[in-house]
Amino acid sequence: MTDAALIAGVAFRPGTSDAEIEAAAAKAARDRRRKVLFWRWAILIVMLGGWEISARFGVIDEFFFSRPSAIWDRLVEWTLEGTSEGPLWLHLWVTMEEALTGFATGSVAGIVIGIALGRNQFLSDIFSVYIKLINSVPRVVLAPIFIMIFGLGLASKVALAFVMVFFVVFSNAFQGVREADRNLMANAQILGAKGWQLTRSVVIPSAMSWIFASLHVSFGFAIIGAIVGEFVGSRHGIGLLINIAKGTFDSAGMYAAIVVIMIVALAAEYVMTLVENRLATWRPAPLQDTH
Amino acid sequence: MPATDVSASPAVELINVSRRFLTPDGKSMTAIRDFNMSVGRGEFVAVVGPTGCGKSTTLNLVTGLARPSSGEVQLFGGPVNGIDPRIGFVFQTDALFPWRSVIDNVVAGPLFRGKPREEAYAKAREWLARVHLSGHESKYPHQLSGGMRKRVSLAQTFINEPQILLMDEPFSALDVQTRVIMHDVLLGLWSEAKASVIFVTHDLEEAIALADKVYVLTSGPATVKSVYPVDLPRPRVVSEIRYQEDFIALSRTIWDDLRDEVERSAARDETLAA
Numbered sequence: 001m002t003d004a005a006l007i008a009g010v011a012f013r014p015g016t017s018d019a020e021i022e023a024a025a026a027k028a029a030r031d032r033r034r035k036v037l038f039w040r041w042a043i044l045i046v047m048l049g050g051w052e053i054s055a056r057f058g059v060i061d062e063f064f065f066s067r068p069s070a071i072w073d074r075l076v077e078w079t080l081e082g083t084s085e086g087p088l089w090l091h092l093w094v095t096m097e098e099a100l101t102g103f104a105t106g107s108v109a110g111i112v113i114g115i116a117l118g119r120n121q122f123l124s125d126i127f128s129v130y131i132k133l134i135n136s137v138p139r140v141v142l143a144p145i146f147i148m149i150f151g152l153g154l155a156s157k158v159a160l161a162f163v164m165v166f167f168v169v170f171s172n173a174f175q176g177v178r179e180a181d182r183n184l185m186a187n188a189q190i191l192g193a194k195g196w197q198l199t200r201s202v203v204i205p206s207a208m209s210w211i212f213a214s215l216h217v218s219f220g221f222a223i224i225g226a227i228v229g230e231f232v233g234s235r236h237g238i239g240l241l242i243n244i245a246k247g248t249f250d251s252a253g254m255y256a257a258i259v260v261i262m263i264v265a266l267a268a269e270y271v272m273t274l275v276e277n278r279l280a281t282w283r284p285a286p287l288q289d290t291h
Numbered sequence: 292m293p294a295t296d297v298s299a300s301p302a303v304e305l306i307n308v309s310r311r312f313l314t315p316d317g318k319s320m321t322a323i324r325d326f327n328m329s330v331g332r333g334e335f336v337a338v339v340g341p342t343g344c345g346k347s348t349t350l351n352l353v354t355g356l357a358r359p360s361s362g363e364v365q366l367f368g369g370p371v372n373g374i375d376p377r378i379g380f381v382f383q384t385d386a387l388f389p390w391r392s393v394i395d396n397v398v399a400g401p402l403f404r405g406k407p408r409e410e411a412y413a414k415a416r417e418w419l420a421r422v423h424l425s426g427h428e429s430k431y432p433h434q435l436s437g438g439m440r441k442r443v444s445l446a447q448t449f450i451n452e453p454q455i456l457l458m459d460e461p462f463s464a465l466d467v468q469t470r471v472i473m474h475d476v477l478l479g480l481w482s483e484a485k486a487s488v489i490f491v492t493h494d495l496e497e498a499i500a501l502a503d504k505v506y507v508l509t510s511g512p513a514t515v516k517s518v519y520p521v522d523l524p525r526p527r528v529v530s531e532i533r534y535q536e537d538f539i540a541l542s543r544t545i546w547d548d549l550r551d552e553v554e555r556s557a558a559r560d561e562t563l564a565a
Binding site for chain 2: 181183184187189190191192193197201206281283
């Protein structure tokens with residue numbers, strides 16, 4: 001695929017064997033991976049180290065910015081002894097439950113309604129104006145309303161996560177259906193596909209890559225929805241921890257909660273990519289860019 | 292098919308057909324006008340014409356994906372009602388389902404039409420063998436070459452045993468050598484299946500090499516300018532036929548006719564662009 005000489009970055013003498021070229025290319029690729037890894041770690045260490053040192057020497061105010069070692073201590077304390085509001089796992093579980101339920105219901109609703117409106121011009125002409133209207137409302141302002149309606153428990157956060165997720169997934173599913181290849185549609189119809197067969201065998205698969213792109217983004221949105229809901233009013237959850245840390249001017253606690261969320265979001269992203277790759281074996285592998 | 296059908300009625304007949312449609316800015320445009328064409332049973336008809344003259348529109352009228360604005364399209368003496376199951380269509384661009392493996396692409400037609408799975412898959416394997424693709428069943432379209440993808444398309448179409456086969460510049464995206472091989476594959480499949488074919492192309496030599504009858508269309512709005520019977524004996528070997536005297540003579544005659552239309556079409560495009 002790629003010119004071997006380009007990878008190795010050297011010109012080979014005439015008469016160099018294929019094996020030598022391949023070995024050189026493999027070595028170059030290995031070296032490059034190592035270099036990337038080195039710089040990744042180096043940047044992390046410099047940043048955290050810089051933060052720690054400037055906090056200790058008073059360059060930045062520890063009261064506002066905390067320092068990595070304090071955040072680490074707080075994380076250890078939370079995991080081993082629990083937070084002031086009970087075990088960390090309980091809070092994490094509550095937040096995840098809210099985010100996952102909102103994510104699941106929101107994305108299913110988004111996909112179903114997106115495909116339905118994408119397939120039906122008349123319905124989409126009618127509803128598009130309302131969807132634009134509701135979509136223009138900043139989702140966060142709904143938090144107090146939902147808490148008023150659904151109370152301090154799970155339901156209000158799920159509702160918030162739902163509306164965060166729904167519109168992203170909906171608009172992508174809708175667009176994906178609209179972009180379905182007309183030739184493929186015609187081919188399926190001539191081969192004998194009717195109604196639901198056409199939707200299932202052409203429309204949904206071709207909208208799938210659009211839908212997946214939206215699922216990546218919208219899981220993050222589901223977490224935002226859950227946490228914002230918890231800020232505004234709740235008895236459990238990571239958002240509550242942040243809120244309490246804020247109330248006690250405990251900056252280490254706030255950063256520790258952020259770290260927890262970061263880890264969760266990264267793990268979810270990883271799982272999602274895994275699922276997507278499993279479902280999309282038919283797609284050509286991206287060209288490996290070794291430069 | 293109703294029993295009243297006269298067995299002598301042609302497979303496809305277009306009688307005084309016109310088709311207009313609305314351009315995106317709301318203007319009415321005529322794609323084809325007063326179009327008459329008749330394709331006998333088992334006959335191979337090629338349609339040539341300048342680019343953009345409405346050749347593809349003609350095919351869409353036969354499939355039932357589009358309706359004529361006036362005139363009538365008949366299949367085996369009956370009117371076209373929606374998409375007719377006796378029709379097969381091979382597209383110019385890739386119309387394979389990229390998310391399905393080769394065998395799942397071929398099996399699509401029979402499964403859509405409610406055949407049992409076992410039977411459909413057995414038949415699909417048989418058709419893949421006929422287009423020399425055994426052993427590639429579980430590959431995805433993107434893993435195949437252009438010529439192989441086209442052979443999958445042919446198997447996907449032929450497995451439904453169409454009585455009318457419509458082909459819209461099916462080989463125009465292939466390189467010249469692959470195209471010649473595909474011509475022989477197509478003629479082989481056609482002589483077994485005994486389908487009536489309408490083969491749209493802008494390649495005159497391809498048209499003459501394959502067809503029994505060549506329709507030359509005018510530049511848009513398209514109407515039939517002239518019809519040439521091709522009396523070259525069958526079975527034909529496409530890679531050799533193009534060097535025969537009578538092939539060359541016929542090709543020159545038709546080209547003289549077609550050239551006027553091509554030039555007129557090009558001149559019109561230039562004035563439009565200016």
